[in-house]
Amino acid sequence: MTDLIQIKFSDIEQTIFSGSFFQWNASDILSLSRKLMKQETQLQKNHPELHPLKIAISGTCNTQYLTRILRPYLYAFGIQPLFYESVYGGLMNDLMNLESDLYRFQPDVFIVLRQYRDLEAYPELLSPMDAVNDLAEREVQSQLALWQFFHKHSSAQVFLTNIAVPNRHVLGNLEANLVSSRNTYLRMVNDRFLREKPSFIHLIDQEAMSADFGKDRWFDDSAWFISKQPFCMDALPVMALSLSRLTAALTGKMKKCLVLDLDNTLWGGVIGDDGLEGINLDPNHAIGEAYLDFQHTLKRYQERGVLLAVCSKNDQTIAEQVFLSHPYCYLKLQDFAAFTANWNNKADNLRHIAQQLNIGLDSLVFFDDNPAEREIVRSMLPEVAVLDVPADPAQFSVALDKAGYFDWLQLSKEDLSRAQSYAADQERIRLSESSVDYDAYLAALEMDARIGRVSRSETERFTQLINKTNQFNLRTVRYSEAEMDRLLNDEAVYPLRAILADKFSNYGLISACILRKQEEKRLWIESWVMSCRVFKRDLEKAMLNHIVAVAKNFGCAEILGEYIPTAKNGYVANLLDDLGFDLIAEENGTRRYSLSVSSYVPCETKIHVTEETM
Numbered sequence: 001m002t003d004l005i006q007i008k009f010s011d012i013e014q015t016i017f018s019g020s021f022f023q024w025n026a027s028d029i030l031s032l033s034r035k036l037m038k039q040e041t042q043l044q045k046n047h048p049e050l051h052p053l054k055i056a057i058s059g060t061c062n063t064q065y066l067t068r069i070l071r072p073y074l075y076a077f078g079i080q081p082l083f084y085e086s087v088y089g090g091l092m093n094d095l096m097n098l099e100s101d102l103y104r105f106q107p108d109v110f111i112v113l114r115q116y117r118d119l120e121a122y123p124e125l126l127s128p129m130d131a132v133n134d135l136a137e138r139e140v141q142s143q144l145a146l147w148q149f150f151h152k153h154s155s156a157q158v159f160l161t162n163i164a165v166p167n168r169h170v171l172g173n174l175e176a177n178l179v180s181s182r183n184t185y186l187r188m189v190n191d192r193f194l195r196e197k198p199s200f201i202h203l204i205d206q207e208a209m210s211a212d213f214g215k216d217r218w219f220d221d222s223a224w225f226i227s228k229q230p231f232c233m234d235a236l237p238v239m240a241l242s243l244s245r246l247t248a249a250l251t252g253k254m255k256k257c258l259v260l261d262l263d264n265t266l267w268g269g270v271i272g273d274d275g276l277e278g279i280n281l282d283p284n285h286a287i288g289e290a291y292l293d294f295q296h297t298l299k300r301y302q303e304r305g306v307l308l309a310v311c312s313k314n315d316q317t318i319a320e321q322v323f324l325s326h327p328y329c330y331l332k333l334q335d336f337a338a339f340t341a342n343w344n345n346k347a348d349n350l351r352h353i354a355q356q357l358n359i360g361l362d363s364l365v366f367f368d369d370n371p372a373e374r375e376i377v378r379s380m381l382p383e384v385a386v387l388d389v390p391a392d393p394a395q396f397s398v399a400l401d402k403a404g405y406f407d408w409l410q411l412s413k414e415d416l417s418r419a420q421s422y423a424a425d426q427e428r429i430r431l432s433e434s435s436v437d438y439d440a441y442l443a444a445l446e447m448d449a450r451i452g453r454v455s456r457s458e459t460e461r462f463t464q465l466i467n468k469t470n471q472f473n474l475r476t477v478r479y480s481e482a483e484m485d486r487l488l489n490d491e492a493v494y495p496l497r498a499i500l501a502d503k504f505s506n507y508g509l510i511s512a513c514i515l516r517k518q519e520e521k522r523l524w525i526e527s528w529v530m531s532c533r534v535f536k537r538d539l540e541k542a543m544l545n546h547i548v549a550v551a552k553n554f555g556c557a558e559i560l561g562e563y564i565p566t567a568k569n570g571y572v573a574n575l576l577d578d579l580g581f582d583l584i585a586e587e588n589g590t591r592r593y594s595l596s597v598s599s600y601v602p603c604e605t606k607i608h609v610t611e612e613t614m
Helices: 009-018 027-038 039-046 062-074 091-096 101-105 129-153 172-176 182-196 206-213 219-225 233-250 272-276 287-302 316-325 345-355 371-380 394-401 418-434 438-444 457-466 481-488 541-552
Strands: 051-059 081-084 110-111 157-161 201-203 257-260 307-313 338-342 363-369 448-455 493-501 507-519 522-532 558-563 582-587 590-596 607-609
Touching: 009 027, 009 062, 027 039, 027 062, 027 233, 051 062, 051 091, 051 101, 051 257, 062 081, 062 233, 081 101, 081 233, 091 101, 091 129, 110 233, 129 157, 129 182, 129 206, 157 233, 172 182, 182 363, 201 233, 206 233, 257 287, 257 345, 272 316, 316 338, 338 345, 345 363, 345 371, 363 371, 418 438, 448 541, 457 481, 457 493, 457 507, 457 522, 481 493, 493 541, 507 541, 522 541, 541 558, 541 607
Parallel strands: 051 081, 051 110, 110 157, 157 201, 257 307, 257 363, 307 338, 448 607, 522 558
Antiparallel strands: 448 493, 493 507, 507 522, 558 590, 582 590
């Protein structure tokens, strides 16, 4: 690696935002971090689009190296971090003392490292299962009590590691055969904590990281005894990358679509040259089985809500034939939300796919076996994440998993049904082509909406939608689980949601709005988002009708709204104008609006609306 001391600021800047340092070792990344800290003010000045975030880090160990190494990773993911770090051994004081620096800092995110050394009690050998269960339950309840106390006094989202089971096996193989063994007990504590943890805690899977990394490498007892380092230095980038991805997801920076090449990516060979019978998807051949294994992995990604798309230099009819006619091809045409096969450059095709799916380029991950194509996309579309594809197709699935691009904070029913919803879009396109005009098309969709106050069971999806939506988002305000809990218990707040279905599919909870009653009989639209899946369906008009009804119920005579421009929400720049609001103030692009409740004329839509009780 080039000596960082000699690198200019512009080179440091390029290194960070390209993510090229992700492949460096811990020592070199720490050097990069030190250089960055000296130029941090200039970096922030050059990139006003960075999302500022207050991040606290603590644990029963030394977290200094992790804090330092996190800095360039967070910047690479578009986060401008402000750190608070507990002193060594200061976690309990920070948590339990309301006058501590932690509470004064008021973090957005609290990262806490746990380890097996934290547990003071273990089962006695040969203890029966009931006794081991009781001890595990007491341990978990003790931990949960601490976090519930913290949650009462802080709105931070907590990123808490589970416990990595150590590479110590005093009982040898009996560790796996006795319920009272230490390793079995640690796994039991992990499992019980997972089942009982509150929603404001997101577990960081340190146990899986250490297993993938190698337990003998992960645990460094010399580093522990010398400096209380929780894991080896070489493991720091692994932990930092995982934490950075999740922190970015918290701010709405999420990958949504995996774009795939075809030849030598989904099958062996070139379909245009080798023909249907010549490509290798043979389950009885090692190479063919490797490609089939990758297709099965991709199907699991699709089933968990990741959109699949094709971007291939191919004749579309010939390429589609594999998914329609090949006897061993596992993926089918309907598994892809977009299918682009032509001879245009792939950068242009990726732009087309993002436009077709109505998502940003920064929501795409590109997977192509050809290194030249990958480099072209990297240079022409830096917003697109490009995965380094191994030469051996047997490693494709592991490479995709380890990249962690789709490491989301939450998984909802709407996520699981997303692929079917996009498949139904093809039916909607055919319907629109056969309709006389757009109003006729909307009527033919037979849309039904349920609009009303969000329920407790819908809170997770409601929060997820607000935090990940960028295009239809008036103010782009994000909320932690704790903040959302407080909003739901505030009598002056009305959290409004819409659930939409049409003749082809049920979209689920697709729009979210936070309304707050203010003084002087005003209702403030604090947040309003809607999924790109239902743009141009007039759902915003149906929502406004209900917002006015909420205003009347609150006794408000005026509704206030605001548009704060971002790089991604230009779609709603004129939303409030189009809905009949009056512009009352404008400064630096931010526009404030007002709507008179008494003079409001309800909007007409082609949606059958069921307005639920307030």
